Amino acid sequence: MGDLSPGFRGKARDLMARLPPGQYPTESFPVLSAGPTPHIPTDRWSFTVTAETGESRTWTWEEMMALPQEEPTVDIHCVTRWSKFDTRWRGVPLDAFLDGVGTAADFVVAESFDGYTTNLPLEDVTDGKAWLAHSFDGYALSPDHGGPARLVIPHLYFWKSAKWVKGLVLTRENEPGFWESAGYHDYGDPWREQRHRGD
Amino acid sequence: MHGWRRARLAERTKQTATGRTLRFEVPRWPGHLPGQHVDVRLTADDGYRAVRSYSLAAPADADVIELGVQAAFGGEVSPYLADDLPVGAEVEVEGPLGGWFVWTPGDPGPLLLIAGGSGIVPLMAMLRARLASESDDPCALLYSVRDPDEVWYAAELDAVGSAGSAGSVGGTVDVRRLYTRTAPDGSARPPGRMTERDLPVLPSPAQARCYVCGPTGFVEHAGALLLAAGHAPDRIRTERFG
Numbered sequence: 001m002g003d004l005s006p007g008f009r010g011k012a013r014d015l016m017a018r019l020p021p022g023q024y025p026t027e028s029f030p031v032l033s034a035g036p037t038p039h040i041p042t043d044r045w046s047f048t049v050t051a052e053t054g055e056s057r058t059w060t061w062e063e064m065m066a067l068p069q070e071e072p073t074v075d076i077h078c079v080t081r082w083s084k085f086d087t088r089w090r091g092v093p094l095d096a097f098l099d100g101v102g103t104a105a106d107f108v109v110a111e112s113f114d115g116y117t118t119n120l121p122l123e124d125v126t127d128g129k130a131w132l133a134h135s136f137d138g139y140a141l142s143p144d145h146g147g148p149a150r151l152v153i154p155h156l157y158f159w160k161s162a163k164w165v166k167g168l169v170l171t172r173e174n175e176p177g178f179w180e181s182a183g184y185h186d187y188g189d190p191w192r193e194q195r196h197r198g199d
Numbered sequence: 200m201h202g203w204r205r206a207r208l209a210e211r212t213k214q215t216a217t218g219r220t221l222r223f224e225v226p227r228w229p230g231h232l233p234g235q236h237v238d239v240r241l242t243a244d245d246g247y248r249a250v251r252s253y254s255l256a257a258p259a260d261a262d263v264i265e266l267g268v269q270a271a272f273g274g275e276v277s278p279y280l281a282d283d284l285p286v287g288a289e290v291e292v293e294g295p296l297g298g299w300f301v302w303t304p305g306d307p308g309p310l311l312l313i314a315g316g317s318g319i320v321p322l323m324a325m326l327r328a329r330l331a332s333e334s335d336d337p338c339a340l341l342y343s344v345r346d347p348d349e350v351w352y353a354a355e356l357d358a359v360g361s362a363g364s365a366g367s368v369g370g371t372v373d374v375r376r377l378y379t380r381t382a383p384d385g386s387a388r389p390p391g392r393m394t395e396r397d398l399p400v401l402p403s404p405a406q407a408r409c410y411v412c413g414p415t416g417f418v419e420h421a422g423a424l425l426l427a428a429g430h431a432p433d434r435i436r437t438e439r440f441g
Contacts, residue, residue, distance in 0.1 A: 005241040011275040031415045036422030182298045
C-alpha cells in the first residue's frame with residue numbers, strides 16, 4: 001500500500017467501526033433516483049399487499065395513518081457509498097400489513113408509483129426490520145426523498161428501501177427488481193459489501 | 200468483472216476554480232459506455248482507505264480514462280484528487296460501474312442532454328461519443344452554469360456549437376449555455392433559471408432520450424420541465440449529486 005496515493009491521510013478513521021466497508025459518512029441527505037420524481041397526492045395514494053394467490057388488501061392514506069406508528073432512528077447506507085447516521089423516521093412497521101396475510105411465499109417485490117421495483121426475502125421485511133415511512137426528521141417526507149411514503153429497510157443498501165412505494169407483491173420465486181436486473185447485487189448487505197452482482 | 204486496478208495519473212487539467220479533469224492510465228482497461236462511472240480508492244500510509252465514485256468524462260480510449268472531479272470544500276477525497284495527487288502517482292480504480300445512466304451511439308432517436316454545473320461530466324462522455332458517431336439524429340446539450348467561470352470544457356464546447364437562442368434542432372449538435380447569475384456581455388438570453396423556453400423544440404419529444412445530471416434541485420426542476428413539455432417519463436434518465 002505504501003506506494004499508492006502518496007500524501008493521502010483521510011479523515012473518517014474514528015467512524016470506521018460504525019461504517020460498513022467502503023462507506024463514508026455524510027451530513028447531507030443525497031438523492032439517488034433513476035428518473036423524474038413522481039408527485040402523488042395523499043388522496044390518490046394507496047398501499048396494497050398482494051399474496052401469491054392473488055388475494056390482496058389495500059389501505060388508504062387515512063387507514064395507514066391510523067395504524068400504530070413507530071419512530072425508528074437508524075443508520076442508512078447507500079450503495080453510492082454514503083452512510084448517514086441516526087436518521088429519524090416515522091411510519092408503520094411492515095408487519096402491520098403482512099401479519100394477516102395467508103402466504104407460503106418466501107420473497108416479496110416492492111412496487112412503486114413510477115414503475116420501480118426491488119426484491120427482498122420476506123424474512124427481511126418482517127419482525128420489525130422494515131417500515132413504511134411517511135415522515136423524516138419530524139416532517140412529512142418530501143417527494144425527492146420518496147414521499148408521500150417509502151420503505152425504510154436500514155440493514156440493506158438503501159436502494160432496497162423503495163421510494164414512492166405503492167405495494168408489496170408476495171412471490172414464491174425470487175424476482176429481481178430494477179437495479180437487481182441492472183447488475184446490482186440481489187441481496188445488498190452493506191456489511192458484506194454486496195454492491196454488485198458477484199460481490 | 201470486478202476488482203481493483205492500479206491507475207497512474209497521467210495528466211490533470213484545470214476546468215474551473217474547483218473542477219479538474221484527470222486522465223489516468225489503467226493497464227488492461229476493459230472499456231466502458233458513455234455515462235458510466237468508476238470508484239476511486241485512496242490508501243493512506245497506515246492502510247486506511249477511502250472510496251468515492253467519479254464519472255467518466257470521455258468514451259473509452261484504449262488504456263486511458265478521463266474522470267471529472269469537483270473539489271468539495273473540506274472533503275476527504277476530492278480535494279486530494281483535485282490538487283494533491285502527484286502526476287505519475289497511482290491510485291486504484293474499480294469499474295466501469297453503472298448500467299442505467301448510459302447512452303451509446305447505437306441508441307436511435309433525438310438525444311437531449313441537460314447538465315447543471317459539474318453534472319456536465321458524464322454528459323460530456325455522451326456528447327463526445329455522439330460527435331464521433333455517424334448519427335444525424337438531432338442532439339442538443341443544455342448546460343446550466345452560474346457564470347462563465349463555471350463552464351467546463353469551454354473551448355471544446357465553443358468548437359461544437361454556439362450558445363444560440365431557442366429554436367428547432369436540426370441534424371447537427373446544438374450546444375446551449377444557460378447562465379443563471381451572470382451572462383457574458385452580448386448574451387441574448389438574460390441570466391436566470393432554466394425555463395420551458397430554453398428547451399429545444401424537437402419534432403416528437405416523446406421519442407427523445409433525455410439525460411439529466413446535476414445537483415438534486417436542478418434535476419428535479421429539469422425533470423418537471425421535460426414532463427411538462429411532453430417528454431416520456433420512461434425516457435428521462437437522471438443522475439443527481441449533493
